[in-house]
Amino acid sequence: MKSLFLTLVSWIALGQSICHGQELIRVEWTAVPTSKVKLIRDFNEKEESKKITDSLSRVFQAQGFLEGFFQEKPQADTLLLLWNFGRLFSWEKVELEGIPEDFLRSLGKPGSHYPDPYLWIDRALTHAENQGLPFATLRIDRLTISDSLLSGVMVFDAGPRITWDSLEISGDSKTDVRYLQQVSRLTPGGIFSQEQLLKAAQTIRRSPYFSLSGEPELTFQTQQARPIFTLQDRRVNVFDGVVGLLPNENESGKVLITGEVDLQLYHLGGKGRDFSLNWQRLNIQSQALELKAKESFVFRSPLDVSVGFSLLKQDSSFVNRSFEFDFGYRVSDDGYLNFFNKRQAGDLLATDDLSLDQELPSSIDYRWNQYGIGLDWDKLDSPVSPRRGSRFQGTFSLGNKRILQNTGLPEELYSGLEESSAQYQGWFSGEKHVFIKSSWGMWIRGVGGFLQNQNLFLNELYRLGGLKSIRGFNEKNFFAKNFGYLNLEQRLFFDQNSFLIVFADLGIVENPYNSPKIDRPFSFGTGINLDTDGGLFSFVLAIGKSSAQPISFSYSRIHFGYLARF
Known part of the structure; x- marks a missing residue:
C-alpha cells in the first residue's frame, strides 16, 4: 500500500512538472500608448520570450519611454507579459562641448526630441571612424531631469588621429x-x-x-x-584544348577534325599581368589567331594598358589583321571603363579568278583606324563560377575607313566608290545568372552588334557561330552586318561547378551578301560540364537550323574539350 502511495505521488509530481513546462508565455503590447490594437506573440520557452521583450524595451526606451517595463500577470496556464509605457521623456536642452565644426556641418545639430541625441551620437561616431578618429568617444554628461524634461552636455573626445x-x-x-x-x-x-x-x-x-x-x-x-x-x-590560369568533329564538305562521307587551343595566364608575378593566346582551325584552309597582353596600374597610376593582335585567314579568299591599344580604368568596384584605338586591315589573297569579273568581289582590301570606348559592369557573385548576379558589357567605336585598290583587279571596278568614309560599330552583351535551388540554376545571355558604312564588304563583317555564341554551327560560320542572339540554358548541378545542361540558342543575322539577307538561326541540345581536380571537362551536342543548314542529326555538332586550370 505504501509503495502504491509513493508511485501515485511521483506521477502527480511528474504531471505537475510537465504541465509547468508547457506553460504558455504571451507577450502583449501596442505600438503607441493610445492605440487599441494589441500585438501578441506566444512562446513556449521563457528564454525565447525574453529576447523579444528586451528588444521591444530598447525600442520604446529609445523613443523616450524611459520608465516603461513589461509587467508579469499569471493567468491560469498562461504568463502574460504586458508592456506599460510610463511617462514620455523629451529633451529640453543639449549643450555641445568639443564637437568639431565639420561634424556639425555634415550631420547637423542634435534636435530637442529624445531619440535625436543618441541617434546623432551613433551617426557622429560612425562619421569619426571615417575621418581618421576610430578611438573617438561621445557621451552625454551632467544629465539633469526636471519632471519629464532632460538636459545635458554632449562631450566629444577625439582621441588620436590615425x-x-x-x-x-x-x-x-x-x-x-x-x-x-x-x-x-x-x-x-x-x-x-x-x-x-x-x-x-x-x-x-x-x-x-x-x-x-x-x-x-x-x-x-x-x-x-x-x-x-x-x-x-585562385586557380585561374587556363589551358584549353577543344576538338570538333564536323562533316567534311570537300570529301563526302568523311569527317573533318577541327581544333582550338586556348592559353590564358593571369596575375603573372603577382602584379595583375595577363597574357592569352587563342588559336583555332575552322576548316581545312581557315585559321584564326588572337594574342593579348595586359599590364595593370602602369607606373603606379590607376590606368591599365593592354595590347592585342588578331589574324584571320579565310581559306584562299582573304586575310584580316588587327592591332589594338587599350587604356582601362576602374570607375567603381563593379564598373570598368576603357578607351581604345584599333587598326584593322583586310587583304585579298587570290585575284586571278576575279580579274575578269564585271563588279567588285564581296571581299576587298581596306584599312580602318577606329577610336572607341567600352564599359564592363559586373555584378556577378563570383568571378570564376557565378550562380547569381548579372553582367553588362558594351563597346562603341568610330573611325575612318580607306578602300585600297588591288592591282589584280580592273581599275574601272573602283569607279564611283568612295575611297575614304566614316564607319562606326557597336557591340553589347548582357547576362543573368538565376539560382533557383541548390541543384537548379538558369543562365540567360543576350548579345548584339551593328556595323554601319555605305560600302561594307564581306571581310569586314562580324563573325559568329560555334560553341561560344550560337551553338550547332561551325565556328565563325556566320558573317553579319547586324546581329543579335539569345542563349537560354537550364543547369542541373550535382557539384559546385559540375552540371548538366539543356539549352536553346536563338539568333537573327543580317548579311547583305546572302540570300535571304536576314537569317534566323536557332539551335538546341544538351551537354555536361564536369569539374575535376585537374580542370573542367565539357561535352556539348547541338543541332542547329539556318537558311543554309537543315535541321538534321547528320548536321549535328559535337564539341568536347578539357579546360585545365592551374
Whole structure:
C-alpha cells in the first residue's frame, strides 16, 4: 500500500512538472500608448520570450519611454507579459562641448526630441571612424531631469588621429603588396576610414586572381593602422584544348577534325599581368589567331594598358589583321571603363579568278583606324563560377575607313566608290545568372552588334557561330552586318561547378551578301560540364537550323574539350 502511495505521488509530481513546462508565455503590447490594437506573440520557452521583450524595451526606451517595463500577470496556464509605457521623456536642452565644426556641418545639430541625441551620437561616431578618429568617444554628461524634461552636455573626445600604414599580406598568395595597395586604394599616409576598409575588402573578394579568407585584420601602432589581408590565389590560369568533329564538305562521307587551343595566364608575378593566346582551325584552309597582353596600374597610376593582335585567314579568299591599344580604368568596384584605338586591315589573297569579273568581289582590301570606348559592369557573385548576379558589357567605336585598290583587279571596278568614309560599330552583351535551388540554376545571355558604312564588304563583317555564341554551327560560320542572339540554358548541378545542361540558342543575322539577307538561326541540345581536380571537362551536342543548314542529326555538332586550370 505504501509503495502504491509513493508511485501515485511521483506521477502527480511528474504531471505537475510537465504541465509547468508547457506553460504558455504571451507577450502583449501596442505600438503607441493610445492605440487599441494589441500585438501578441506566444512562446513556449521563457528564454525565447525574453529576447523579444528586451528588444521591444530598447525600442520604446529609445523613443523616450524611459520608465516603461513589461509587467508579469499569471493567468491560469498562461504568463502574460504586458508592456506599460510610463511617462514620455523629451529633451529640453543639449549643450555641445568639443564637437568639431565639420561634424556639425555634415550631420547637423542634435534636435530637442529624445531619440535625436543618441541617434546623432551613433551617426557622429560612425562619421569619426571615417575621418581618421576610430578611438573617438561621445557621451552625454551632467544629465539633469526636471519632471519629464532632460538636459545635458554632449562631450566629444577625439582621441588620436590615425592614418594608413602600408598593408600586409598573409597566406600563400604570390600577390605583390604594391599591386594590392592599388586595388584596395588604401594609400599609406591617407586618413583612416572604416568604410574605406570595408569597401577594400569587398573589392578584394571580387578579384579574379585571389580570394580573401575571413575578415581583414587591423593593427595600430604610432598613430597608424596597418590592414592585414589573408589571401588565397585562385586557380585561374587556363589551358584549353577543344576538338570538333564536323562533316567534311570537300570529301563526302568523311569527317573533318577541327581544333582550338586556348592559353590564358593571369596575375603573372603577382602584379595583375595577363597574357592569352587563342588559336583555332575552322576548316581545312581557315585559321584564326588572337594574342593579348595586359599590364595593370602602369607606373603606379590607376590606368591599365593592354595590347592585342588578331589574324584571320579565310581559306584562299582573304586575310584580316588587327592591332589594338587599350587604356582601362576602374570607375567603381563593379564598373570598368576603357578607351581604345584599333587598326584593322583586310587583304585579298587570290585575284586571278576575279580579274575578269564585271563588279567588285564581296571581299576587298581596306584599312580602318577606329577610336572607341567600352564599359564592363559586373555584378556577378563570383568571378570564376557565378550562380547569381548579372553582367553588362558594351563597346562603341568610330573611325575612318580607306578602300585600297588591288592591282589584280580592273581599275574601272573602283569607279564611283568612295575611297575614304566614316564607319562606326557597336557591340553589347548582357547576362543573368538565376539560382533557383541548390541543384537548379538558369543562365540567360543576350548579345548584339551593328556595323554601319555605305560600302561594307564581306571581310569586314562580324563573325559568329560555334560553341561560344550560337551553338550547332561551325565556328565563325556566320558573317553579319547586324546581329543579335539569345542563349537560354537550364543547369542541373550535382557539384559546385559540375552540371548538366539543356539549352536553346536563338539568333537573327543580317548579311547583305546572302540570300535571304536576314537569317534566323536557332539551335538546341544538351551537354555536361564536369569539374575535376585537374580542370573542367565539357561535352556539348547541338543541332542547329539556318537558311543554309537543315535541321538534321547528320548536321549535328559535337564539341568536347578539357579546360585545365592551374
